Amino acid sequence: MTIDWYSFTPWTALSGGVLIGLAAGLLILWTGRVAGISGILGGLLRPAEGDNIWRLAFLGGMIVAPLLWQMFDRLPPIRIEAGYPLIIAAGLLVGYSTRLGSGCTSGHGVCGISRLSPRSLLATGCFMASGFITVFLLRHVIGG
Amino acid sequence: MIRYPLTAFSSGLLFGLGLLLSGMANPAKVQSFLDLAGNWDPSLALVMAGAIGIGFAVFSIAKTRSVSLLGSPMRLPESNRIDSPLILGSLGFGIGWGLVGFCPGPALVALGAGEARALVFVVAMVAGMGLFEWQKHLEHKREHKHHKRQKHKHPH
Numbered sequence: 001m002t003i004d005w006y007s008f009t010p011w012t013a014l015s016g017g018v019l020i021g022l023a024a025g026l027l028i029l030w031t032g033r034v035a036g037i038s039g040i041l042g043g044l045l046r047p048a049e050g051d052n053i054w055r056l057a058f059l060g061g062m063i064v065a066p067l068l069w070q071m072f073d074r075l076p077p078i079r080i081e082a083g084y085p086l087i088i089a090a091g092l093l094v095g096y097s098t099r100l101g102s103g104c105t106s107g108h109g110v111c112g113i114s115r116l117s118p119r120s121l122l123a124t125g126c127f128m129a130s131g132f133i134t135v136f137l138l139r140h141v142i143g144g
Numbered sequence: 145m146i147r148y149p150l151t152a153f154s155s156g157l158l159f160g161l162g163l164l165l166s167g168m169a170n171p172a173k174v175q176s177f178l179d180l181a182g183n184w185d186p187s188l189a190l191v192m193a194g195a196i197g198i199g200f201a202v203f204s205i206a207k208t209r210s211v212s213l214l215g216s217p218m219r220l221p222e223s224n225r226i227d228s229p230l231i232l233g234s235l236g237f238g239i240g241w242g243l244v245g246f247c248p249g250p251a252l253v254a255l256g257a258g259e260a261r262a263l264v265f266v267v268a269m270v271a272g273m274g275l276f277e278w279q280k281h282l283e284h285k286r287e288h289k290h291h292k293r294q295k296h297k298h299p300h
Contacts, residue, residue, distance in 0.1 A: 001180055001181065001184050002182075002183055002184065003183075003184050003185075003186060004176060004183040004184055004185045007173070007176060007183075007185040007187070008185055008186060008187055009167055009187045010187065010190050012165050012166060012167060012187075013166050013167055013187040013188065013189075013190040013191045013194070014190045014191070014193065014194040015165060015166075015194065016162045016163065016164070016165035016166020016167065016168065016191055016194065017162065017166055017190060017191035017192060017193060017194020017195040017196075017197075017198075018162070018194040018195070018197070018198055019158055019159075019161055019162030019165060019166075020159055020162035020163065020166065020168075020191070020194070020195040020198075021162075021194060021195040021196070021197060021198025021199045021202065022158060022162075022198055023155045023156070023157075023158035023159035023162060024155070024159070024195070024198075024199055024202065025198060025199070025201075025202030026151060026154060026155045026158065027151070027152065027155040028202060028203065028206045028212075028218075028220075029202065029205065029206060029209075029212060029213055030151045030155075030212055030213045030214050031148055031151050031152060031155075031212050031214060031216055032211070032212035032214075032216045032217055032218040032219050032220075033152070033219055034219065034220065034221065035155060035159060037247075037248040037249040037252070038248045038273070041248060041252075041269075041270070041273065042273045042276070042277070045270075045273055045274055045277045046277060053148075053149045054148055054149045054152040055152070056149075057149035057150070057152040057153040057156065058152040058153065058155060058156035058159075059156060059252060060153060060156065061152070061153040061154060061155065061156025061157035061158075061159070061160060062156040062157070062159055062160040062163075062249065062252045062253055062256065063160070063252055063253070063255060063256035064156075064157060064160070064256060065156075065157050065159075065160025065161045065163070065164060065253055065256060066160065066164060066169075066253055066254075066256040066257035066258075067256060068157065068161070069161065069164055075164070075257055076164055076165075076167065076169070076170065077170055077172075078169055078170050078171070078254050078257055078259055078262075079170055079171060079172035079173075080171045080172070080244065080245070080246075080254070080259065080261045080262070081171065081172060081175070081245075082171075082243065082244040082245075082261075084261070084264060086243055086244060087244055087261055087264050087265050087268065088264060088265075088268045089240075089243070089268075090239075090240040090241075090243040090244040090246070090265065090268075091240070091244075091246075091251075091264070091265040091266070091267070091268025091269040091271070091272060092240075092268045092269070092271060092272040092275070093236055093237070093239060093240035093243075093272065094237055094240035094241065094246070094247065094248065094251075094265075094269050094272065095268065095269035095270060095271060095272020095273040095274075095275070095276070096236070096272035096273065096275050096276050097232075097233045097234070097235075097236030097237040097239075097240060097272075098233065098237050098248060098273075099233070099272075099273050099276040099277070100229050100232060100233030100236065100276060101229065101230050101231075101232070101233020101234040101236070101237055102221075102229075102230060102233065103234075104237060104247050104248050104249075105241075105247040105248075105249065106159075106247075106248070106249055108234070109192065110192070110195045110196060110199055111199060111203065112221075113192075113196050113199070114195075114196050114199030114200045114202070114203045115203045115207070115220065115221075117221065117224075118224055118226065119221075119223060119224060119225070119226060119230055122226060122230065122231070122234075123230055123231075123233075123234040124234075126231055126234035126235045126238060127234045127235065127237045127238030127241060128238065129235075129238065130234075130235045130236075130237075130238030130239050130242065131178045131238040131239070131241045131242040132178055132180055132238075132242070133238075133242070134178070134238065134239045134241075134242025134243055135175055135178040135179045135180075135242045136179070136180070136181050138175075138242065138243065139175075139179055139181075139182055140181050140182070
């Protein structure tokens, strides 16, 4: 392993993380809802829930964020290296699996670990591990 | 009550800005964080540290409350069950995350930034979620039928 000091951005990473924590705090303290993106989005597909408005409002806020950003500054780079077939396969897998596993990086990784939930600690260990292995295979075995 | 969706909107907005600022919304940076054997970019560990640092304080307050500040019930997850859907789902999610570098939140933010690839990812992701709901629905129906048949066989 070598550390890529040139790409390392500790201050923006840390302050972005603080904003994410504050956003999750705003949602849980004021509305009583956990800021888990896959749960908020997936819940829209359950007609029985009957609470679509706040879900749409939250997701709308996320989509509007880059537009607000652009009013003040140029957007930071968003580089997507994968081609369309891989994007479709990964999208399907992420959608199905996050519902099966009841959460993603936000619900398990941020909110769940903050609550010290044993389920979320295990889930985060699992998706970090399979993420590390996938990128290893992608970049050093198949692509290497 | 308008304050409930308004708070949700503000939270989503702040969350999205945090993802942009932190670099999480950039799949190439996410993949560099997941690439332990290559030229490793540890930045995203600090995103988690910052978010969990605040989250820890916030959720310890949330745990002591039975209603939210807007008066709605607190909906903290209560399950402590470790089961195979949790593990299989999380492993599968990590594979998809590594393949492209998108998890659900950043994909939505990149969609808002006008990235065509993010739009395709989000459509596929919603389809995957729909597939899960459909499978649940079928399972539920099958169970219901089975239950009915059982009842029919043994009326008492």
